[in-house]
Amino acid sequence: MENTSLSLFGENEFNKDVLSLFYGGRTLVLDDEITPDILQDIVIHILQWNKDDKDIPCDKREKIKLLIDSDGGSAISAINLIDVIENSKTPVIGIAFSVAASAASSILIACKERYGFKHSVVLIHDGSVFVGNSGNKAKQTMAFLDRVDEINKELILARTKITEEEFEANKEKEQYMFANEAKEKGIIDGIIGIDIDLDDIL
Secondary structure: OOOOOEEOOOOOHHHHHHHHHHOOOOEEEEOOOEOHHHHHHHHHHHHHHHHHOOOOOHHHOOOEEEEEEEOOEOHHHHHHHHHHHHHOOOOEEEEEEEEEEOHHHHHHHHOOEEEEOOOOEEEEOOOOOOOOOOHHHHHHHHHHHHHHHHHHHHHHHHHOOOOHHHHHHHOOOOEEEEHHHHHHOOOOOEEEOOOEOHHHHO
């Protein structure tokens, strides 16, 4: 597969013109609601680039950059992408732009390296869903979604400085934070323009 940037927001001319600047680089853009269709496009590219890099040592591979600006979406779809990111031998670098919220924050956390701008916003909260079924089906659905929340909790505890006690105390809150607080909590590794130059990211 040719190394090219991919926008998952739409096919308008503005996006095509902007992303042409990244042509030839391994850049993926997640700037919409997280859905199975969007993640399928991202997953395919990550898998292909791993295939292309099969005979290259991991520390010599060209990194994949995932630019994130999303309010979240399907937690189940996010888990699929997280599994691929965690198993990718070619490093996936997460870069938070204006917002990495809900399921998008989990995707950011899963990346090998994580960065944000000074005023990038990260939101962590428990999953929310409307269950339209009744009786036993609704109970079964909620039980499954509790398992999804547990997977997300395990990711956060493993990949950040957030303790289990802190997580449990705040899990029902909307935890908004700018980049400095996200860095303190180990959600991102550095702030662009302070800890690392933009040139070194792009």
